Amino acid sequence: MTPTHGPALSWGESLTGTSLPGLSVGVRTQVQAGTRPKPTIWAEPGSVIPWNSPVTIWCQGTLGAREFRLDKEGSQSPWGRQPPLEPGDKAKFSIPHVTEGYAGRYHCYYYSSTGWSQDSDPLELVMTGAYSKPSLSALPSPVVTSGGNVTLRYDRFTLSKEGVQDLPQRPGRQPQAGLSQADFPRGLVIRSDGGRYRCYGRHNLSSEWSAPSDPLDILVAGQLHDTPALSVQPGPTVALGESVTLLCQSRLSRDTFLLSKEGAAHPPLRLRSKFQGGQYQAEFSLSPVTAAHRGTYRCYSSLSSDPYLLSFPSYPLELLVSGFESYLNVLIGVSAAFIVLLLLLLFLLIRCRHSRRRKSADAAVNNTQPAEGVQLDHQAATSEAPQDVTYAQLNHSTLRRETTTPPASQLGEPPAEPSVYATLAIH
Incomplete structure (x- = not known):
């Protein structure tokens, strides 16, 4: 049976085949296993392997082993079998290129004249590179x-x-x-x-x-019995854009000096030491100085034999940056001016839009007013029987609504002043 998640091994093969030729013994039953001590399993160069890189899985039992087998959890058959290497107590299973199918948990066991051994402890083979790196x-x-x-x-x-x-x-x-x-x-x-x-x-x-x-x-x-000294040249107050040097010194032989800024999550600066003037020292140059350089600094010494263990910290040194306040005031002033200008532009834009809307409304009203003396009678048809008609009488000073059967002007009585009639509705 071919494994569902990756290749299996036959005699003398590395983990690159796709079948198990000649294998007639399946996964051991509970009755078969456990008569010999369990072997040890490990991976070289390690159990966490980058994608497409090689790895070797080792299985070591006792002398007299005749065959070693490797199982992968989730597989229905052994992934590999190998004869023992000299002196006869271990075997290796090679994977030339680790890909997704090889990632998982493995066990190994072996067979000798007295039967099958117990399973080894699990070995988890991890493939890295499946996703982008985290922080x-x-x-x-x-x-x-x-x-x-x-x-x-x-x-x-x-x-x-x-x-x-x-x-x-x-x-x-x-x-x-x-x-x-x-x-x-x-x-x-x-x-x-x-x-x-x-x-x-x-x-x-x-x-x-x-x-x-x-x-x-x-x-x-x-962790080291040493307290280096930290000084600054030309002085602890430096102007924006200028240069400053922090000098870390120790009378003891030290390989490396580190400069750390209080509150900074980034790693400290690290320099190799130089022997000068009877002391070991390192010069940390900061140029050009910015507002971010303001703060409290300490330095440490270390040895190359164990670079993660440091000395006691030096006394703190506070670095001041002059011109920062004026720079900050200028920045605040420019920001305030920009905000005021933005608000002014917004106000003008709103006022302009309102003005355009008002002009459009006035033009629409003018277009709907009839000229003086023009009769707007749009009555579409005349009925034989008299009907009630609603008229609107328009003049310069009065607007009134009359409902009548014909208006007075049509009965021969002249109106007191010129009027315009328009039919509004037919009942």
């Missing part, structure tokens, strides 16, 4: 002192640390429409929490993950 950030800062608190915020479910397997997972939540994220509090940070982290997005419990996020380094301060 990862540290709150309040990626630099944290031992015993402090930091929260790693990431999109959807899965957090990874280099060199560590099986970090705790967190369910996602949606604080904003269309966004998923999860918080991973690392309360009471200890030395071992320092390291490089990434996060992955995935749907539900799928073994198909997104591409990894950009790396985030968590740095634990106070």
Whole structure:
């Protein structure tokens, strides 16, 4: 039987075939399994593999094994079988190109003269690159002192640390429409929490993950017995657009210096140290200075042997940016002027529209008024029998409605002043 989610292995094959030739023994029954100790299963270079990259799954049992088999959860038949390698206690299953069908949970087992072994513990093979990469950030800062608190915020479910397997997972939540994220509090940070982290997005419990996020380094301060000194040249007050240099120094041999700004979530600046004037130091140049450079700075030292463990912080240094207040006042003034101008234009536009509507209404009224002396009698037909007719008598000063059988002007009595009659309705 061909597996439904991917290829199987026959003797001596890698995980690239599509059938299981010569295999007559199906998945073991509960009676067959469990007479030998369970083997160990692992993946090289790891169990989280980028799409289309190679991976090797190893299964190690005891000496005297005759055959090793690999099962994938959800498959109806073994995915592969291999003879043991020397000295006879393990076998490898190679996957040249990991794609969606290979992602999932695997178990291995082996057969010896005394029967089948137990199943190994599960190995979850994860394929990354199924979705676009998420984001990862540290709150309040990626630099944290031992015993402090930091929260790693990431999109959807899965957090990874280099060199560590099986970090705790967190369910996602949606604080904003269309966004998923999860918080991973690392309360009471200890030395071992320092390291490089990434996060992955995935749907539900799928073994198909997104591409990894950009790396985030968590740095634990106070782990080296050193307190560097931080100074500023030419001085702590600098004008907008000018240049300033922050100098971090230590009398102890240090490989790297880091400059951190208080309240900044982005990673600290990092420079290799130079030995000069009897001290190890690094110069951090800020040019041109902007309003964003204002704030409180500290520097740290570290060793290349463990770059995630830092010294104690230097004394804080506050950098002031002159001209910022005047710049801010100009910005506020320009913004206020723009708002006033916008309101004025809006007022003129509304007034112009009202004026146009008024002119249109006056023109319509003028078009409906008849000229003096013109009779507007649109009676379509004359009936043989006398009918009541409604007339409107119009003149310059009076408008009155009369209902009569003919009007006085038609009976030979001249009107007191010229009038115009128009038939309005026939009853």
